[in-house]
Amino acid sequence: MSSSTGTGPTVLPRSFMPHEPTTPAEYWDKYKPFKGEGIQPAPQADRFDWTQYPGHGPGAEALGRPRRVLELGSAEGKEAAYLAHAGVDVTAVDFSAVQVERARSFWRDTPGLSFVHGEACDYLASGTTTYDAIYSVWGAVWFTDPEELFPPISKRLAPGGVFAFSQAEPVAGSCGPQQMCGKWLEGRERELTVLRWQYAPEMWADVLKRHGFTEIDAHILAAPAPEDLGTLMVRACVPH
Secondary structure (H helix, E strand, O other), rough: OOOOOOOOOOOOHHHHHHOOOHHHHHHHHHOOOOOOOOOOOOOOOOOOOOOOOOOOOOOOOOOOOOOEEEEEEEOOOOOHHHHHHHEEEEEEEEEHHHHHHHHHHHOOOOOOOOEEEOOOHHHHHOOOEEEEEEEEEOHHHHHHHHHHHHHHHHHHHHEEEEEEEEEOOOOOOOOEEEOOOOOOOOOOOOOOOEEEEOHHHHHHHHHHHHHOOOOOOOEEEEOOOOOOOOOEEEEOOOOO
């Protein structure tokens, strides 16, 4: 069942904090702020999108036919809700308490869907439940050291389980942790640092192989328009 209860709309004042974020968690509290009037409506959950271009590229079939899945970095929870509507048991973890509260308010009446506030590595290390698939859509895998994240992921996957993630096409010449730029992250007076890990597809494949994953497919999916940024798509399995 959903991890939130009640029937009324949830008010999320923290997502409109007047001060600048000073920690990575507060930075993600401000992700995709609602700029409309009244209560924010839930996003459409009629398709599983791996890319930033709705309807482009593969969908949930990349995960196989799982019965239980874990999402790392779920934000608004659209993909998690899509899977739950299809009968999958979904646990979705996010680093931001604001994002978790918002997702719970969107999908409170969705059976089989639970949103958890936590850091990805901590959550993976804290339990023993195994999953048929673990995935991340422009989420925690992008912003977590794979040397710390991949070992607990492999331990929490059932034999033959799928690990899949997507993120922006890496910038040519970039390798490893890269400091993000943008609002609140630039200028000498800023103390907030948010890192994201970027590798070419073949380097992601090497890292996954070193951590025991098999059946690895890592590639760049071109954008619908040639001048736009593509999407890194990665899928691997743990041995049966």
